Amino acid sequence: MEDTIQNTEKKETKRKYVLVAVMLAMFVGAVEATIVATAMPAIVGELGGFSHYSWVFSAYLLMNTITVLIYGKLADLFGRKPVITFGIGIFLLGSLLCGVAASMGQLILFRLLQGIGAGAVMPIATTIVGDIYSPEERPKIQGYLSSVWGISAVMGPAVGGLLVEFLSWRWVFWVSIPLGLLAMVGFWLFLHENMEKKKPQIDYAGAGLLTVVIASLMIILVEGGVRFSWTSPQIIGLSVIAVAAFLFFIVQEQKTAEPMVPFEIWKIRPLFIANVVSFTTGLMLIGISSFLPAYVQGVMEESATVAGFTLTAMSIGWPIASTVAGKLMLKIGYRNTSFIGGIFLVVGGLLFVAIVPAAGPGGAALSSFCFGVGMGMTSTSFIVLIQSAVSWKQRGITTATNMFMRNLGNTVGAALLGGILNGQILRYFSERGGKVGEELTLDSTNKLLTEEQRSELLPAVKALLQDGLSHSLHSVYVAVLIFGIISLILIFFLPKKKNWQVDSSSS
Known part of the structure; x- marks a missing residue:
């Protein structure tokens, strides 16, 4: 078995129990987004601070x-083991504090703490699976892990409500x-690692510079x-x-012995x-998950529950x-x-481009399902591929880099596609709305999202808003x-070779 030095059958790692712990940890992280989104109206109703609504998610x-x-x-x-248990611990502390928040400012602060812990959960949990299962076993196990996302997507809104x-x-x-506590216990009892006894060299400067780069970029994109x-x-x-921080980061990573992001992994074509x-798929994902409900509710005039169903179709297609x-x-x-998987991504994109109100929520769900199939095929293939392309010593950062790129795609996509949407709506109002359009703003579109407010609109205004949103x-x-x-x-x-696997001697 590849990289057996860290798999450690000798240390009696209980793989089945570790897998359960991994799935528990991933479920806690995956369910966070959907369950909190469901509760946000109630949170704002009690704490106020609607203007900071988006920062509850952006901070995390x-x-x-x-x-x-x-x-x-x-x-x-x-x-x-020590890194993921530390991350889960910080995440749970943040969760505890979020539950006692007395203001929106406190909630945002505690969500920051939650996010600090959450950064360890997904990449390290996935890396652990790469460590304890052979390349031949990983594809099947990654399928199990992906089912966690589907379950959390279905359970999150229901449990939250x-x-x-x-x-x-x-x-x-x-x-x-x-x-989360059960997952921590599972890792400490059943996961055993044969770590090499040497003093690690930590790239503190690289970590600091990377933090400055990403924090600045995120604030720019959000605000x-x-x-x-x-x-x-x-x-x-x-x-x-x-x-400036990015340029200094590149210099730092090239001269340090243990860089935070080894540039040589980017030289491996797969x-x-x-x-x-x-x-790019992160960009696509945020574009669909953020804006499809607005189309279903505002243009098709369906309820929020039906709009949620169209996204659930994606969450069903993904784990399958x-x-x-x-x-x-x-x-x-x-x-x-x-x-x-790439073909399904394109098919899903084509169906979304071709969608019309007459297609109804069934048409939107079909488009969403095809996209979910594409995401499930590509993401699972990539995780197994990259974990087989490097040795144990680089598997953690390589897995984390892949997840970082998807997160970055989500963030850039939210800003980019949101800008496209807002610009097109305003242009439509000014070019085709006549005198009625001159009185409309972006916030006017909000009136399409609830049946009560839609019923109060004049037919001409409603038609203009729906046409503008659809366009x-x-x-x-x-x-x-x-x-x-x-x-x-x-x-x-x-590469066209059937499998891509690092030479075990490299570890």
Whole structure:
């Protein structure tokens, strides 16, 4: 078995129990987004601070994105077990504090703490699976892990709604604590690592510079064009800081013995392609998950529950495709499996571009399902591929880098596609709205999202708002399709060999 020095059958690692702990940890992290989103109206109703609504999510994503690469490197230096248990512990502490927050400011602060811990959960949990299972076993196991996302997507809104209705929104944060504690116990009891006894060299300077780069970029993307104009001193200043810190980061990584991000992993073609495609699919993912509900509710005039169903279709297609991908990889290889996934991404993009209100939520769900199949095929193939392309000593940072690229794609996509949507709506109002359009703003579109407010609109105003939203979302989906085509083209350049595996001697 490849890399048996860290698999440690000698240390009696109980793989089945470790896998359960991994799945518990991943479920706690995956369910966070959906369960909190369900509770946000109740949270704002009690704490106020609607203007800071988006920062409840952005704060979590900010620290998650910043820390994911750092944890990946620390796991290669100190071992997986201490790093993931530390991350889960910080996450659970943040969850406890979120549940006792007395103001929106406190909640945002505690969400930052949650995000610091969450950065360790997904990449290290996935890395552990790469350590304890052989290359032949990993495809099947990754299919199991992907099912966690589907389960969390279905359970999150339901559990969150029940907790808010019958207990309190505070339980939305507390409910994950016992599951996280069980995962920590599982790792300490059943995961045994044979770490090499030597003093690690930690790249503190690289970690600090990386934090500055990502924090500056995230603030620019979240606040640019919203709180600050794109030409404001704040945005220009942050841009200068981000560029300068990035240049210093490159210099630092080239001269240090243990870099936070080893640049040599980017020279391995499968890793480079997998990371770039993860970035483009991250852009696509945020474009669909963020804006599809607005189309279903505002243009198709369906309820929020029905809109949620259309996204659930994606969450169903994803784990099904991941399970199938695990079997296909063993027969036709990584490249062919991911190429099939790329085709589904393009098909999903085409269906979104072609969608019309008459297609109804069933048409939206079909488009969403096809996209989910594409994501399940590609993401599972990439994780197994990159974990087989490097040795144990680089598997943590390599896995974390791939997840970082998808997170970065989500963040850039939210800003880019949101800008396209807003610009197209305003242009539509000014060019085709006449006198009625002159009185409309972006916020006018909000009236389409609830039946009560839609019923109060004049027919002409309602028609203009729906046509403008439909036209603008069509532009967003064209961009999504373009990124799908780019992803498919990049996948085509993966090596044609059936499997890609590092020489075990390299470890």
